[in-house]
Amino acid sequence: xxxxxxxxxxxxxxxxxxxxxxxxxxxxxxxxxxxxxxxxxxxxxxxxxxxxxxxxxxxxxxxxxxxxxxxxxxxxxxxxxxxxxxxxxxxxxxxxxxxxxxxxxxxxxxxxxxxxxxxxxxxxxxxxxxxxxxxxxxxxxxxxxxxxxxxxxxxxxxxxxxxxxxxxxxxxxxxxxxxxxxxxxxxxxxxxxxxxxxxxxxxxxxxxxxxxxxxxxxxxxxxxxxxxxxxxxxxxxxxxxxxxxxxxxxxxxxxxxxxxxxxxxxxxxxxxxxxxxxxxxxxxxxxxxxxxxxxxxxxxxxxxxxxxxxxxxxxxxxxxxxxxxxxxxxxxxxxxxxxxxxxxxxxxxxxxxxxxxxxxxxxxxxxxxxxxxxxxxxxxxxxxxxxxxxxxxxxxxxxxxxxxxxxxxxxxxxxxxxxxxxxxxxxxxxxxxxxxxxxxxxxxxxxxxxxxxxxxxxxxxxxxxxxxxxxxxxxxxxxxxxxxxxxxxxxxxxxxxxxxxxxxxxxxxxxxxxxxxxxxxxxx
Numbered sequence: 001x002x003x004x005x006x007x008x009x010x011x012x013x014x015x016x017x018x019x020x021x022x023x024x025x026x027x028x029x030x031x032x033x034x035x036x037x038x039x040x041x042x043x044x045x046x047x048x049x050x051x052x053x054x055x056x057x058x059x060x061x062x063x064x065x066x067x068x069x070x071x072x073x074x075x076x077x078x079x080x081x082x083x084x085x086x087x088x089x090x091x092x093x094x095x096x097x098x099x100x101x102x103x104x105x106x107x108x109x110x111x112x113x114x115x116x117x118x119x120x121x122x123x124x125x126x127x128x129x130x131x132x133x134x135x136x137x138x139x140x141x142x143x144x145x146x147x148x149x150x151x152x153x154x155x156x157x158x159x160x161x162x163x164x165x166x167x168x169x170x171x172x173x174x175x176x177x178x179x180x181x182x183x184x185x186x187x188x189x190x191x192x193x194x195x196x197x198x199x200x201x202x203x204x205x206x207x208x209x210x211x212x213x214x215x216x217x218x219x220x221x222x223x224x225x226x227x228x229x230x231x232x233x234x235x236x237x238x239x240x241x242x243x244x245x246x247x248x249x250x251x252x253x254x255x256x257x258x259x260x261x262x263x264x265x266x267x268x269x270x271x272x273x274x275x276x277x278x279x280x281x282x283x284x285x286x287x288x289x290x291x292x293x294x295x296x297x298x299x300x301x302x303x304x305x306x307x308x309x310x311x312x313x314x315x316x317x318x319x320x321x322x323x324x325x326x327x328x329x330x331x332x333x334x335x336x337x338x339x340x341x342x343x344x345x346x347x348x349x350x351x352x353x354x355x356x357x358x359x360x361x362x363x364x365x366x367x368x369x370x371x372x373x374x375x376x377x378x379x380x381x382x383x384x385x386x387x388x389x390x391x392x393x394x395x396x397x398x399x400x401x402x403x404x405x406x407x408x409x410x411x412x413x414x415x416x417x418x419x420x421x422x423x424x425x426x427x428x429x430x431x432x433x434x435x436x437x438x439x440x441x442x443x444x445x446x447x448x449x450x451x452x453x454x455x456x457x458x459x460x461x462x463x464x465x466x467x468x469x470x471x472x473x474x475x476x477x478x479x480x481x482x483x484x485x486x487x488x489x490x491x492x493x494x495x496x497x498x499x500x501x502x503x504x505x506x507x508x509x510x511x512x513x514x515x516x517x518x519x520x521x522x523x524x
Contacts, residue, residue, distance in 0.1 A: 022188030065117030067408030089122025159309025215246030271390030288418030318373020346375030350482030
């Protein structure tokens with residue numbers, strides 16, 4: 001197939017809508033995986049004996065690799081062909097899924113998730129960057145809206161599909177389900193998607209990529225391992241110092257490059273900076289909550305995997321509804337009011353959720369989960385759109401790359417920091433009186449492990465203590481989320497430009513808005 005380069009004149013490929021189907025298949029593959037894993041973690045913790053820290057690594061190994069490689073992956077697609085790199089990315093994701101489904105050890109699962117992160121980093125930015133080459137302005141809004149809908153399906157369907165699989169098969173099935181999805185995506189790309197490229201894009205800088213991966217990895221390692229080792233442990237201190245040095249070196253190197261991969265000068269734009277901070281904070285909270293909630297629903301409330309997935313739907317539904325309703329409110333009230341209001345709603349929901357007790361039942365949980373979803377939707381969509389809208393047109397590509405990287409860093413730190421707070425609180429409050437030392441250590445690893453030890457020992461008191469300790473730790477996590485959301489709301493109210501959606505530019509700007517919705521819905 002002939003290579004199509006970026007230009008303002010878009011040739012109407014007769015197969016462009018079929019090609020869009022290939023992109024939808026690619027994004028669905030990643031969308032399901034995002035929420036399926038969260039539902040599977042409690043089951044995997046029981047079957048593999050994974051501690052809370054190891055569960056954090058199963059989630060974060062994907063996110064860290066994804067964040068570190070997304071920018072260079074996008075540039076590789078620009079230079080060597082987006083279709084080619086999409087196929088490679090889906091192939092890598094498929095290989096990681098096969099390895100994950102066959103793993104019988106926690107470390108192998110973590111390694112498989114990291115491999116899947118490499119594939120995800122190739123697929124996500126390239127699926128969106130292909131659209132301008134396929135569709136003109138009159139069709140692009142519809143095309144991106146279709147990808148948005150496909151991406152959003154992953155949020156509510158992921159927990160349900162994952163729960164059903166876990167009820168009928170072993171935990172590896174949550175990886176196995178990715179294989180036919182990835183295979184369909186590969187076949188669709190091979191037969192339907194034309195090749196596009198942009199040879200003028202910046203070159204991939206291997207050293208900056210290494211600084212990003214090593215810096216993020218060191219930081220996340222220190223946060224996850226600190227509760228068990230102690231913040232004063234020489235290894236933890238060394239990792240934190242190393243992360244600081246590596247990230248500082250990355251910033252200095254990128255600032256000196258003529259065409260950087262990570263353009264830090266974009267942070268001088270006030271609208272971009274504070275909207276990006278808001279979007280990053282929302283990902284921090286969302287990723288942390290999706291890590292701690294399934295264990296509460298499954299271990300403490302006693303639901304099976306499918307029931308856990310279904311009970312996450314109020315938050316997912318609230319997020320999707322609010323994401324669709326946010327833009328009309330921006331037109332009427334301006335982005336500052338909507339972003340600030342969404343963050344205040346999020347803070348209220350988190351504080352309300354922190355009042356959860358062991359005896360609260362699911363009805364109260366469903367209430368604050370629904371409010372949480374609305375807070376997410378009303379804050380992240382206008383924040384994302386405001387970030388991209390604040391940039392000069394010729395820097396939209398580098399700006400979206402920086403925004404996505406910040407969001408992934410926020411997600412990784414959310415899982416690490418909030419998960420570590422939960423683990424530390426749980427271990428401190430768990431009553432293991434009378435247990436042998438080895439059994440006590442095992443019980444302190446996670447609420448799932450404590451339930452297993454309690455059942456084997458016939459100790460109802462240990463199980464009750466585990467539930468109480470976990471709910472207390474989740475309450476502290478929610479209070480931290482609420483405080484962070486409230487501080488960010490104050491920053492947004494004080495510093496965000498109050499930009500309404502301009503009616504005259506509505507058609508022109510619609511694609512950017514739809515991209516923001518798609519990225520928000522994908523949770524990527």
